[in-house]
Amino acid sequence: MLRWAVEEYLSMPILLVKMLIANQRKKKGIRVEKIYFGKDHGQYVLFFHSDDRRKRNKLIFFVHGGGWIFGLPDIYRFIGYFFARTGYPAILVGHRSSLFHKFPDQLEDIEKGLRKSLEKLGMGEWKTLKIILCGHSSGGQLAALMALNGEKDPIVCREQLSGVITLGAPLDLSAKRNYFIKKLVKLLVKNSMKWHQANPIEQIHGKEEIPFFCIHGKKDTILGMDQAANFVEKYNQYNGDLGKLFIAENLHHSDMIQIFLSGRTETKAVLEWIQERE
Template identity: 30%
Template sequence: MEDNKKEEKEQIKKEKEQKKLEEKKSKLERKQKKIEEKIRRKNLLGEYLTYPSMAVNFIKADKKIKPEKYIFDKNKAQYILYFAPQLKENESPKKQVIVYLYGGGWREGNANLYRFVGRRFAKEKFHTILLGYRLSKKYKYPAQIEDVFAGFNKALEVLKNKNIDYSDIIVIGSSAGAHLGALLVYHKEMHKKYNIDSNIFKGYVSLGGPTDLNVCTNDIITPMLDQLFEEEYNREDANPYNHIDGSEKTKVLCVHSELDPICDADNSINFSNKVNSFHDGLAECIIFDNKNIYHNNLVNGIFFEAMDSEHILDKVFKWIEKLN
């Protein structure tokens, strides 16, 4: 009897000690979260301070290069823009075709607004396509990815009619556009539905993109995702990370800022690590820790030379050259 009482006391003591440890751990975790949140808020201020410079460069941007517009459905957002490479006499275009998807939290923007990106690629002698898509919160996912695939097929039709070889496509996405771009490259069921040969995707570039929705949990990106999806929608199918299965041969470049207050750099780290877990070296991940690089001035600002202090876009171009 006494032995049983002794055991009970020891068990109670252990449970109390365990409870204290758990409380201490919880307290430390809350403290760490507060520290992280304080840092993120500071980075968010830095993010906002990049906006005036972005606006000035947008206004000053060269608008001489005119794209061709092609409509693929009835909604005003359902169109693509084609930019011809800007060539001097006796020059040839780059063999890769760039397919670019703009960001804006899935709820803002349009292809016309991002013509400065198409012009930048055209100046580098690339055939370039910008894909338009419907926005949340009016249009819930999968409307966006359906438009991306339908627009992509329209792009292939346009390129074919122009006798342009599209067997070497590089998909590049900024922010939310990188999420949709990853699904364009990796969603095999959608490839079947839209009759797309995934072998044409030679490269994929994510610029500050939410490529692993599991780590998109802060109080800025969470409301964006809540607006994008219906409450009961299975988000697992919309997570690019989940569609990596090792069958892919597409080279990957993920570029992110450690100070990004909107989309955590773990997105790029996790995505590239999973790709490399199947094929070591297939993905490259560049994380910048420069004090002045946040989100907007990486995902959009690098297309303006005056804002690209780290020559990030040059690194992207050099990476594309190595794919030859």
């Protein structure tokens, strides 16, 4: 475990350089639009779409990680480019920081970001697209909550929501977490009455009928694999076999986003899973 933590720490500078290069590289035929939905610097979305019309049957809605504190959509532009290059329009959404805004503000932000985007793109071909929610780390938790809360307050109709992809996400807040993550969760959820509302596994009640693809790094020392395993096990108890667990053998926590930087086994698995969604 210690060796894996050291591996991740030492790999971070290289990962950041790869992200920077991928963000700066010009992408011919890909257009990017910025849409604001609030006054905070994190309340905006980036919409990526390509002139390539091979596949426009699904829209990817991605929520970045950063422990609910850090991160902006602009830092993860390469993910929008990745999906647009493969033929899928993508929306990257930001949210307010938990340093100053507590849960459920972050969930409300990404829901507002999707609603604003759909209003903006509501005309013509965009209205018929199926939506895949996707998120890394804390963003995966928010994406999962958005889907699971949809029965109570639907942002999009069930027919339009095609599935959810989580990457190294805290899906069971009662499962094993390191000290750092525990502090982040406590900072996020100040009101104990809202604790269960922030825990995706506690929002499973049956009849969700939304496919989940939960990818978790085998070498993740920040969030143990039981985060995804526990969630998928309970989800399948209520929803048949709609939950799928995929263990990324050589990935840690932060480097899960390498899936969108190079052709890996996990990259192929993600694209195949998206293609399978009706």
